[in-house]
Amino acid sequence: MSKLNSLKSNYAVANRKKRLSRLVLEISKPRLEMVEIGCYAGLSTVLFAKRFEKVYAVDPWVNEYDPSDKSSYVFPMSEVEKIFDYHMQSFSNVTKIRKTSVEAAPLIEDESLDFVYIDACHQYENVLTDIKTWLPKIKPKRFIGGHDYQKPWVGVKQAVNEMFGKPDKIFRDSSWLKQI
Numbered sequence: 001m002s003k004l005n006s007l008k009s010n011y012a013v014a015n016r017k018k019r020l021s022r023l024v025l026e027i028s029k030p031r032l033e034m035v036e037i038g039c040y041a042g043l044s045t046v047l048f049a050k051r052f053e054k055v056y057a058v059d060p061w062v063n064e065y066d067p068s069d070k071s072s073y074v075f076p077m078s079e080v081e082k083i084f085d086y087h088m089q090s091f092s093n094v095t096k097i098r099k100t101s102v103e104a105a106p107l108i109e110d111e112s113l114d115f116v117y118i119d120a121c122h123q124y125e126n127v128l129t130d131i132k133t134w135l136p137k138i139k140p141k142r143f144i145g146g147h148d149y150q151k152p153w154v155g156v157k158q159a160v161n162e163m164f165g166k167p168d169k170i171f172r173d174s175s176w177l178k179q180i
């Protein structure tokens with residue numbers, strides 16, 4: 001083989017390896033993307049950030065969203081937001097969206113997410129709105145879930161059951177999960 005041909009063939013091998021490694025990465029490490037609605041100080045967001053390639057963290061960080069939820073009034077949200085920012089320092093895969101659920105939804109493409117986790121205002125109307133707003137954003141056969149499928153949050157249970165019958169699974173921390 002001439003030097004030129006050998007050079008061409010090595011180049012082709014290198015190119016092939018590069019392309020193949022992209023394919024291997026694609027199938028062995030799926031790029032899972034999710035949204036968390038209601039992040040507060042970021043404790044749950046940290047857990048998601050460790051497992052998902054991309055996390056959109058949606059929260060307006062404004063007090064008084066629900067008089068029946070302590071998180072709504074015990075601490076100034078400006079301070080809670082600072083703690084969230086502190087927790088997120090080591091996660092470059094988290095994009096903070098400082099908006100309400102409904103305001104944030106148009107920023108995310110339809111059928112682009114693997115998972116939506118709802119833990120915002122737990123009143124029936126709000127949970128229903130959050131579910132209806134974010135369902136179109138989820139890829140077919142992927143997942144939606146949330147927190148507090150338990151008393152005293154009857155609104156969460158009512159909205160989830162009304163939309164889905166029942167969740168597929170309820171976890172010990174009262175999170176619910178449904179494959180769509």
Ligand SMILES: C[S@@+](CC[C@H](N)C(=O)[O-])C[C@H]1O[C@@H](n2cnc3c(N)ncnc32)[C@H](O)[C@@H]1O
Binds near residue numbers: 101
């Ligand atoms: C129960 S806390 C979230 C707790 C957090 N997921 C955790 O496990 O640590 C509820 C959060 O929902 C946020 N929230 C309230 N109304 C919202 C809305 N319309 N859209 C997005 N977030 C909202 C509040 O600012 C608050 O931070």
